[in-house]
Amino acid sequence: MTLPIVSIKGTLDYARSLFAMQEFTAQRNEHTPDEIWLCQHPPVFTQGQAGKAEHLLSMSDIPVVSSNRGGQVTFHGPGQVVAYALIDLKRAGYFVKEYVYRIEEAVLKTLAHVGVTGHRVAGAPGIYVRSDAPFDHARLPSRPQHGLSPATPDFTGLAKIAALGVKVSRHCAYHGVALNVHMDLSPFSLINPCGYAGLATTDLFTIGSEVSWQEMADVLGSKLATSLMP
Secondary structure: OOOOEEEEEEEOOHHHHHHHHHHHHHHOOOOOOOEEEEEEOOOEEEEOOOOOHHHEOOOOOOOEEEOOOOOOOEEEOOOEEEEEEEEEHHHHOOOHHHHHHHHHHHHHHHHHHOOOOOEEEOOEEEEEEEOOOOOOOOOOOOOOEOOEOOOOOOOOOEEEEEEEEEEEEOOEEEEEEEEEOOOOOHHHHHEOHHHOOOOOEOOOOOOOOOOOHHHHHHHHHHHHHHHHOO
């Protein structure tokens, strides 16, 4: 068992990153090591493969780029750690659902590194925090529970701090997760984040955790490498 290779890429154009992930996945074989790419993007809205145009509420000078990941529209910008997890799921021995769970688990542990309690919400991939009590460890009533499938996710008192979207091709997964560290959150008001009208978004700085992009990139990369290891 080997840990995925973690590479910090710096600031990358989103469209070029997407092309690079597709090329990497198309060319890899059963011996190609898994990789995790950490970066941030210039301001951009990305629309998922089945994304609905109505979730983009207002046009601006921020470009909109179509993506082949799952999910709806989201925003990427400076001050956000984007982690692309390029994993051979067949070799790793787990399926997409567990891949997503492992990514979310790594984000939860990354937030815990700075004392913040992250939460899962049933029916809504990604990680959330209590807006008024981000250091409160109490479990959410809306957390995923075995045997229960809510009709609609309950975001009461919550804000999204990490968005997740994935793509699988030839049993190999790519795309990943974006963790908001210290960024301009205003563009999120121009969309229904991840397809949810009125969903609040936040970052670590806003909830009182002043930590650098580099530190969170290092921690998230380490947590992801451990969590995604076969």
